[in-house]
Amino acid sequence: MTAPLALSFxxxxxxxxxxxxxxxxxxxxxxxxxxxRQAFYYGLLGAFTMLLYGLLAWLLHFQIIAxxxxxxxxxxxxxxxMPGINWAxxxxxxxxxxxEQNLPVFHLNFPALAAALVLLHNPPATFGLMAxxxxxxxxxxLASLVLVSHxxxxxxxxxxxxxxxxxxxxxxxxxxxxxxxxGLLMLVR
Amino acid sequence: MRLPSESKQQLFLKNLWSENPVMFSGxxxxxxxxxxxxxxxxxFLGAIVLLLLLFxxxxxxxxxELFQKKVPLWPQVILSSILLSGLAVFLSGAFASLPDNxxxxxxxxxxxxxxxxRSQLLSYNxxxxxxxxxxxxxxxxxxxxxxxxxxxxEMIGQGRLAGFSVFPPAPxxxxxxxxxxxxxxxILLTIFNLLVKNKx
Numbered sequence: 001m002t003a004p005l006a007l008s009f010x011x012x013x014x015x016x017x018x019x020x021x022x023x024x025x026x027x028x029x030x031x032x033x034x035x036x037r038q039a040f041y042y043g044l045l046g047a048f049t050m051l052l053y054g055l056l057a058w059l060l061h062f063q064i065i066a067x068x069x070x071x072x073x074x075x076x077x078x079x080x081x082m083p084g085i086n087w088a089x090x091x092x093x094x095x096x097x098x099x100e101q102n103l104p105v106f107h108l109n110f111p112a113l114a115a116a117l118v119l120l121h122n123p124p125a126t127f128g129l130m131a132x133x134x135x136x137x138x139x140x141x142l143a144s145l146v147l148v149s150h151x152x153x154x155x156x157x158x159x160x161x162x163x164x165x166x167x168x169x170x171x172x173x174x175x176x177x178x179x180x181x182x183g184l185l186m187l188v189r
Numbered sequence: 190m191r192l193p194s195e196s197k198q199q200l201f202l203k204n205l206w207s208e209n210p211v212m213f214s215g216x217x218x219x220x221x222x223x224x225x226x227x228x229x230x231x232x233f234l235g236a237i238v239l240l241l242l243l244f245x246x247x248x249x250x251x252x253x254e255l256f257q258k259k260v261p262l263w264p265q266v267i268l269s270s271i272l273l274s275g276l277a278v279f280l281s282g283a284f285a286s287l288p289d290n291x292x293x294x295x296x297x298x299x300x301x302x303x304x305x306x307r308s309q310l311l312s313y314n315x316x317x318x319x320x321x322x323x324x325x326x327x328x329x330x331x332x333x334x335x336x337x338x339x340x341x342x343e344m345i346g347q348g349r350l351a352g353f354s355v356f357p358p359a360p361x362x363x364x365x366x367x368x369x370x371x372x373x374x375x376i377l378l379t380i381f382n383l384l385v386k387n388k389x
Contacts, residue, residue: 022367030215076270113299
């Protein structure tokens with residue numbers, strides 16, 4: 001009974017999350033701080049934005065775009081939703097300035113758009129399964145961002161040859177992180 | 190930094206190599222990692238980036254010259270997404286022959302900082318021809334990086350090139366996965382640091 005639910009969550013967590021399926025780990029890290037605490041808040045806001053945006057994108061796609069066959073308007077409409085999301089989140093998160101100050105996540109909420117696009121290209125069968133997949137993707141964003149921030153902080157102080165310092169060493173470490181995620185995915189499969 | 194004394198050719202060459210957007214500022218890294226599975230995919234996405242850069246710079250510099258105003262980011266994003274959606278209708282045949290993730294990467298370009306970098310930083314403040322040369326340098330520089338990574342990934346990861354078998358068993362199939370994109374981008378950045386950044 002609960003197996004499809006768990007499977008949907010794990011699919012979002014390991015297989016569909018854009019950090020692994022699209023290799024966006026280095027891109028996600030570009031907006032994140034090296035400070036673990038700040039990276040956690042950034043990741044939390046990112047996860048929340050992805051969840052909210054993903055739900056709205058799903059509704060837009062299946063309630064408006066698909067029935068009216070307006071696929072050509074989908075991308076502009078998805079991007080038009082972004083300023084609205086930012087405005088709503090800024091108002092909603094006013095009592096939590098540590099979260100609000102990170103808006104938008106990376107550039108124009110890039111990770112949220114990536115998650116929504118991946119979800120719409122691999123749609124789960126029902127709304128409930130979609131919500132669980134999205135929850136998995138959001139959890140994966142938070143976890144990978146905290147991991148990546150830790151990794152970057154360690155690499156900044158590591159002893160490397162000058163040309164390897166910064167992004168090159170981080171990209172090599174991200175590659176290993178990607179392989180680790182693949183290993184977990186194979187275990188689940 | 191762009192100096193008013195720089196010629197159009199200097200602007201073009203600077204963005205092509207010494208201030209290449211992917212290697213110098215890390216813009217469009219997601220394309221280098223995920224959009225380089227084959228040469229076709231790299232060329233397709235690189236060409237779209239070039240087109241978007243030229244379009245945004247043209248709009249931004251034209252509005253700057255006519256009204257002395259900078260086009261805000263959001264109208265540019267919406268305009269670019271409309272352009273991408275319109276183009277997708279004509280390119281649906283091309284998508285079918287490219288790797289699965291191409292459609293998602295294509296749509297993600299609408300929110301990528303890479304395609305707005307020139308129009309938001311320089312184009313609104315300069316003449317149309319200079320803006321176009323600047324954007325063209327950035328676009329061609331991105332395309333060159335994508336093609337370089339794709340060339341190695343396709344040859345070593347798949348053992349073939351342009352449809353022909355080069356190495357019958359692929360020497361290192363792991364390069365055909367996203368790990369290959371991440372690793373080769375890292376190696377390319379290291380080479381760039383050795384040749385350009387460390388000299389400064």
